[in-house]
Amino acid sequence: MTTTPDAPAATTTGAAGTTTLARRRVPHAGLAPVRVGRVSGLVRLRAVLVGLLGLAGLCAAAVAGIGHGDYPMHPADVVDVLFGGGTKMDRYVVFDLRLPRVLTGALVGLALGLAGALTQTVARNALASPDVLGVTQGASVGAVAVVVLGGAGAAVSVPVAALLGALAAAVAVYALAWRRGVHGHRFILIGLAVGEVLSGLVSYLLVRAEIVDAAKATIWLNGSLSNRDWSSVRPLALSLCVLVPLALATSFPTRALQFGDDTARGLGVRLQRAQLVVLLAAVGLAAAATAAAGPIGFVAFLTPQVALRLVGGPKPPPLVSAVLGACLLVTADLVARTLTPHELPAGLVTAAVGAPYLLWLLTRTRRTS
Amino acid sequence: MTDSSRLRAQGLRLAYGDVPVLDGLDLDVTDGEITAIVGPNGCGKSTLLRALSRLLRPQAGQVLLDGRLIHQTPTRQVARALGLLPQSPVAPEGLTVADLVMRGRQPHQAWFRQWGADDEDVVAEALEWTGMLDLADRPVDTLSGGQRQRAWISMALAQGTDLLLLDEPTTFLDLAHQLDVLDLVGRLHRERGRTVVMVLHDLNLAARYAHRLVAMRDGRIVASGPPAEILTPELVEDVFGVRALVVTDPAAGTPLVVPLAGPAAQAAERGAEQLSPKVH
Numbered sequence: 001m002t003t004t005p006d007a008p009a010a011t012t013t014g015a016a017g018t019t020t021l022a023r024r025r026v027p028h029a030g031l032a033p034v035r036v037g038r039v040s041g042l043v044r045l046r047a048v049l050v051g052l053l054g055l056a057g058l059c060a061a062a063v064a065g066i067g068h069g070d071y072p073m074h075p076a077d078v079v080d081v082l083f084g085g086g087t088k089m090d091r092y093v094v095f096d097l098r099l100p101r102v103l104t105g106a107l108v109g110l111a112l113g114l115a116g117a118l119t120q121t122v123a124r125n126a127l128a129s130p131d132v133l134g135v136t137q138g139a140s141v142g143a144v145a146v147v148v149l150g151g152a153g154a155a156v157s158v159p160v161a162a163l164l165g166a167l168a169a170a171v172a173v174y175a176l177a178w179r180r181g182v183h184g185h186r187f188i189l190i191g192l193a194v195g196e197v198l199s200g201l202v203s204y205l206l207v208r209a210e211i212v213d214a215a216k217a218t219i220w221l222n223g224s225l226s227n228r229d230w231s232s233v234r235p236l237a238l239s240l241c242v243l244v245p246l247a248l249a250t251s252f253p254t255r256a257l258q259f260g261d262d263t264a265r266g267l268g269v270r271l272q273r274a275q276l277v278v279l280l281a282a283v284g285l286a287a288a289a290t291a292a293a294g295p296i297g298f299v300a301f302l303t304p305q306v307a308l309r310l311v312g313g314p315k316p317p318p319l320v321s322a323v324l325g326a327c328l329l330v331t332a333d334l335v336a337r338t339l340t341p342h343e344l345p346a347g348l349v350t351a352a353v354g355a356p357y358l359l360w361l362l363t364r365t366r367r368t369s
Numbered sequence: 370m371t372d373s374s375r376l377r378a379q380g381l382r383l384a385y386g387d388v389p390v391l392d393g394l395d396l397d398v399t400d401g402e403i404t405a406i407v408g409p410n411g412c413g414k415s416t417l418l419r420a421l422s423r424l425l426r427p428q429a430g431q432v433l434l435d436g437r438l439i440h441q442t443p444t445r446q447v448a449r450a451l452g453l454l455p456q457s458p459v460a461p462e463g464l465t466v467a468d469l470v471m472r473g474r475q476p477h478q479a480w481f482r483q484w485g486a487d488d489e490d491v492v493a494e495a496l497e498w499t500g501m502l503d504l505a506d507r508p509v510d511t512l513s514g515g516q517r518q519r520a521w522i523s524m525a526l527a528q529g530t531d532l533l534l535l536d537e538p539t540t541f542l543d544l545a546h547q548l549d550v551l552d553l554v555g556r557l558h559r560e561r562g563r564t565v566v567m568v569l570h571d572l573n574l575a576a577r578y579a580h581r582l583v584a585m586r587d588g589r590i591v592a593s594g595p596p597a598e599i600l601t602p603e604l605v606e607d608v609f610g611v612r613a614l615v616v617t618d619p620a621a622g623t624p625l626v627v628p629l630a631g632p633a634a635q636a637a638e639r640g641a642e643q644l645s646p647k648v649h
Contacts, residue, residue, distance in 0.1 A: 024493030027505045028467045033484050042471075042484040124461070252480035256472055258464075262424055262455040267528070268448025268476035314464040 030312070047311045047320050054323035058106060061330040065105075066098045068337060096229070104228040104292055105333045105346065106326040107236050109299055111289040113325020114247055116300030117307070117316040118282035121254045122275050125184040126361060129301035130286035133191035136297070137198035138169020139290035140221055144202050147217040148209040158220065159235070159291035166287035169198060174279065182275055223296040223347025225333045232292050239288040244322070247281035251318055254278055258315055296347045298354025299325050305361065373400050375564070376421060376451070376532055380430035383416050383588075390416045391588030394430070398532075403558050403565045405579035407572055409609055413588040414568045415456065415536055421566065422453040422534045434532075448476035452530040454521055456537045456568075460509040466520045467505040470495055473527030495527040498561075499553065515546030522553055526561070533557065535567035539574070547571070551578045572609075576600055576623045584608045600624040 032043050066082075067073040071093050073081075080086055081094045116129040130136060142165025143158045150156075156164070174182065177190040202221070206214050253274040256264045265271055286300060303325040304316035311317050329346060332353070336344040374397040381394040391413040398404055398421070406414040419425040421432055423439045432439040434450060452473075460469055473495070474488045496502045499519050504512065509520055518538060525533055538554065539547040555578055557563040569575040575582060576596035583593045586608045592599040605613040611628050618625040 024490050024497070026467050026471070026489050026493045026496065027502070028465075028471075029506050033489065035484070035486065038485075039481050040483060040485045040488075249480050252478075252483070253475075256475050258461045259472070260455060260459050262419075262453065263458050265424055265444060266422060266448060266453035266455070267472060268445035270444050312463070314461045314468060 044311060044313055044317065047313075047317050050307065050310045051320045051323050054320065054327045058323065058327040058330060061327060061334055062102045062106065065102045065330055065334045065337075066094055068334060069093075069098065100230050100233050101225050101228045101333070102330055103233050104236065105225045105330045107233070107240055108225075108289040108293045108296060109303075109326040109329030110322045111236075111240055111243070111285040111325075112296065112300040112329070113303040113307075114244065114318055114322040115282040115285040115289070116302075116325070117304040117318045117321035118247060118251060118254070118278050118285075119300075120304050121251070121315045121318075122257060122278050122282075123182070123184045123187050124258060125188060126305055127301070128184065128188050128191075129304075130282065131295075131297055131301055132188055132195070133283075134169040134173045134194040134198060135166045135283055135286045136290055136295040137195040137202070138172075139163070139166035139287060140202050140295055141165045141169075141198050141205075143220050143291075143294070144205045144217045147220065148205045148213045159232070162291040162294075163287050166290055167283065169194060170279075170283040170287070174276075180272070182279075219345070220294045222345035223294040223350075224345035225293055225329075226343060226345075228293075236288055236292040239284070243281055243284045243288065247278070247285060248318060250274075250277045250281055254315070294345075294347065296329065297351045298358070299329055299350050302350070302354045302357055303328055305357075374398055375400055375435050376566075377433045378417070378421060378430065379433065381417070381420060381427050381432065382429035383413065383420050383425060384428050385416075389588070391585075392429075394588070394590060396421075396583065396590065396593075398564065398566055399581060400564050401558075401562060402580040403554065403567070403578060404581045404583060405567055405569045405575035406583045406585060407569055407575050407608070408585035408591075412585045414585050417585070418534055418536050418566065418568055422451060423447050424453070445476050448528065448530075450530055451532040451534065452525040452528040454525050454533070454535045454538060457540060458521055462508070462510055464509050465506055466501055466509055466512070466523070467492070467496070469509055469520055470501070470505075470523045470527050473524040473529075476528065491529060492527050495523045498526065499523040513546070514542050515549050518542065518546070518550050519553065522550070522557070526557070531562070531564060533563050533565045535565065537568050537570060539569065539571070547574065554578065572600075572605070572626050573618070576625070577618065577621050596624050600626065 028042070030045050032045055034041050034043050063075045063078045067075050067078045073090065073093070077086060077090065078094065081090045086094070112130070119128045119130060119133060120126055122128075139162040142161035142163070146156060146158050146161040173187070173191045173194050176194070177187045179186065206217060209217065253269045256267045256269045257271070257274060261271055289296070304321040307321040307324050308316045311320055329350065332349040333346040336346045336349045376398040378394060378396040382392045383390045394417065396417070406417065408414050416425065420427055423432070423442075423444070426440055434442060434447060439447060470492050471484075471488070474492065478488065493502075496505055499522060501516075501520055501523050504516060504520075509517055512520065522538070535554065538550050542550065551574060554565055554567065558565055579596065581594060582596050582599055584591045584599065584604060591608050592604055600615055602613055602615050605611055605615065605626055611630060613629055614627040616625050616627060
């Protein structure tokens with residue numbers, strides 16, 4: 001008994017009776033099949049459009065961000081310098097002072113947007129972002145501990161400590177939430193609880209810290225992109241080179257994870273392994289981002305939901321979320337620098353946008369249920 | 370029809386944690402037939418279906434798919450031979466019917482091969498065959514219960530498996546839609562040669578649509594065979610604890626169970642009361 005697609009099917013066509021020998025087409029509004037050799041996929045046209053608009057916004061914000069500062073530059077001059085023109089002074093300001101900051105912002109935003117899209121998809125819950133799952137707080141404990149306890153002779157640098165803290169917190173949350181796979185609500189509640197414990201630990205460290213150290217730690221805790229140079233771009237860029245392709249390749253089974261566990265398994269998905277691999281990639285991305293810029297709240301939580309609403313479809317689109325995350329953070333940093341004479345941390349701006357959005361999402365029951 | 374069986378359970382012991390559900394159960398699913406598993410709530414019929422579809426690991430005994438231990442066969446390979454429709458499956462909000470049926474191709478795809486021309490052929494054909502082509506762009510959550518179940522069956526069809534396990538496919542449906550879904554299941558067998566195992570609540574519908582009934586009680590199979598041979602008043606009383614008549618369905622010619630409950634039982638009780646002295 002074979003089940004080839006050309007088995008008897010004409011029995012239902014009835015009066016119309018047009019025996020279509022041509023290839024059958026699935027009516028999918030707004031989706032375009034892409035086939036090159038053995039490689040094939042289905043592209044959502046609105047995702048392409050939103051992604052391109054996001055890229056354009058990112059470029060505009062980046063050029064404006066590079067041009068803004070004590071040595072202001074016209075956007076046209078910035079573009080000229082980026083393509084190899086300009087004076088020696090211009091090149092110094094762009095490449096050594098400002099580009100690293102904008103690049104760090106873009107890469108951090110990209111990593112957070114992608115990480116959020118993955119965790120929200122795996123947990124099947126819009127609230128499940130790395131902020132909520134203890135990753136950010138774990139990074140904070142690591143970073144603050146080094147600043148406060150380590151002093152000058154610390155064995156590890158702040159970013160490395162943040163990275164280790166984030167990974168340890170993620171492992172703890174996953175282990176506590178695991179019950180033959182992880183499930184939305186349980187995962188989020190345990191993530192929140194672990195996050196609270198870690199926040200308490202951060203407060204404790206700050207209270208018993210020297211006042212100078214406490215000030216330094218507080219700056220880090222606000223999530224800022226100021227004073228970034230190439231030494232913070234390079235490790236971030238390298239880790240994203242590994243993590244982004246890994247995340248995109250492993251996220252394929254997440255399409256089936258949106259159904260119940262039984263349906264996903266029935267479709268041949270190795271549920272626990274798929275969840276674990278995708279979560280690992282997401283935690284790695286969020287940890288790398290937090291290590292580079294401190295805790296930047298709400299980007300990972302916000303952008304996948306915005307992307308979902310702009311693009312449509314059943315789950316947050318990972319690539320579009322990444323692009324919008326980069327665009328959001330670079331814009332937020334620009335706003336933080338222009339809004340007041342004192343430079344605000346970018347994390348404050350994203351929180352100012354994100355917090356009302358969170359309230360709106362929580363009061364609106366349709367999607368969260 | 371040969372009595373071969375691609376899916377067998379042997380000496381099966383199933384439990385949820387420490388709570389035993391069934392023990393020492395043997396079942397051969399006859400190829401090319403519709404098998405209906407019936408029995409009272411909690412008798413272990415859905416649990417058995419979960420074990421047959423590799424979702425639940427047996428504590429003892431084994432499930433064999435094509436002679437291989439199903440729990441040692443990769444999930445993906447199982448998903449190409451055996452399709453499963455869980456009880457009241459959920460689709461994420463906003464997912465269209467086309468999206469849902471496309472997911473049926475998951476076991477045949479990889480991250481670099483997500484939508485081949487063959488996938489499109491199979492999905493379009495499945496949508497057409499179940500009459501869902503016109504609703505393909507509708508979100509699943511806006512459909513009626515019956516249409517929704519049609520969409521899910523369409524997905525199972527697109528998965529392209531010879532074996533299909535359905536857990537209570539008619540739950541929460543009104544009579545017309547129950548018949549609609551079961552007619553579709555009948556066509557899956559007749560026109561597409563599918564072997565179907567389904568858990569059903571309604572004994573009469575099971576007798577009408579299935580070639581073989583498996584009647585379960587307290588985690589064991591009480592009787593198994595063609596409905597006309599095994600469905601007797603004794604079996605109904607034994608399995609469900611309900612006194613009943615079994616007559617021939619005047620429309621289908623299959624056995625029809627008429628329970629002696631409700632007004633029939635009240636009438637019997639009133640008869641008994643008149644005989645006993647009344648206390649005022």
